[in-house]
Amino acid sequence: MIVTCISVTGNHEHCEDCTLVAGNGADPVVIHEHSSEMNAAFPALLAVADGVGGLPGGRRASEFVLNELSSRRPPETHEAWEGIIRDINAKLITHAETADEGRYAAMATTLSLVHLTENSLIYAHAGNTRIQILNGIYLRRVTDDQTMYQWLLDTGNIEAAEKAPKNEIYSCMGAGNASNLKRIQTGTIPITDSQKAVIITSDGIHEYTDTDFLEDTLNRTDISTMKKAELIIEEALRNGSEDDMTIMIAKF
Known part of the structure; x- marks a missing residue:
């Protein structure tokens, strides 16, 4: 399996997005700003964490969570992931309260991970x-995007959704209290011959690129996967993204 990843800093000093690639028998790689392409043998653990903007220590939070994640043995069922994530969340909150005299006690991050086997x-x-x-x-x-915008759409409040910020999340890791992790979505999907790749993005990408563009770009046969990722980054920038941008593409 080839994993292609690009992380780009937005309009601030440091990139708060962080990525993890851990393949069977290889040392895990946790990185912020970067562009890379690497082989990852099954089973592989891939993840993107996006430090929550507006809260101090977003970069620290995303890196802490992925470093903790890289040290865990992936469970065989999706149900077991919830306990692991809640345990890492508790460690993040404790770390935030004690490190740097509590200067980053409110640090928080999102997390999306996949554990890939051959099946x-x-x-x-x-x-x-x-x-x-x-x-x-x-x-x-x-x-699902765990945002107030998406929640309002899902509950039929279309008018209110149109006025809501698209990036206002209602569930995250950290932020000083375990109750802020309101929801952990887990599941298992069988891999079939029709499935070509898994794509993980931060909101700096998917809020600024439509599905048609992503499909057209990902299905191109005349360019490399790295070039596809670069074109998606460029499209997000053209459409006004000022956030950190991360895209990870793992081809089966």
Whole structure:
């Protein structure tokens, strides 16, 4: 399996997005700003964490969570991931309270992860990073955006949703209290021959690129996967993204 990843800093000093690639028998790689392409053998653990903007220590939070995640043995069922994530969340909150005299006590992050075997994709998710699968030529969204905007849409409050900020999340890791992790979405998807790749993005990408563009770009056969990722970053920038941008593409 080839994993292609680009993380780009937005209009602030440091990139708060963080990525994890851990393949069977290889040392895990946790990185912020970068552009890379690497082989990852099954089973593989891939993740994107996006430090919550507006709260101090977003970069620290995303890195802490992925470093903790890289030290865990992935469970065989998606139900077991919830306990692992809640345990990492408790450690994040304790770390935030004690490190640097509590200067970053409110630090928080989102998290989207996939554990890939040759036959299945197990996922776990909190926040508004996003997991999608390229199924044939179409993108299938795996995770829900845990934002007030999406919640209002789901509950039929269309007018209120139109006025709500799209990036206001209602569930995340950290933020000083375990109750802020209101929801952990998990599941298992069998991998079939029709599925070509899994794509994980931070909201700096998917809020500024439409599905048609993503599908058209991901299905191109005349360019490399790295070039596809670069074109998606460029499209997000053209459409006004000023946030950190991360896209990870894992081709089965």
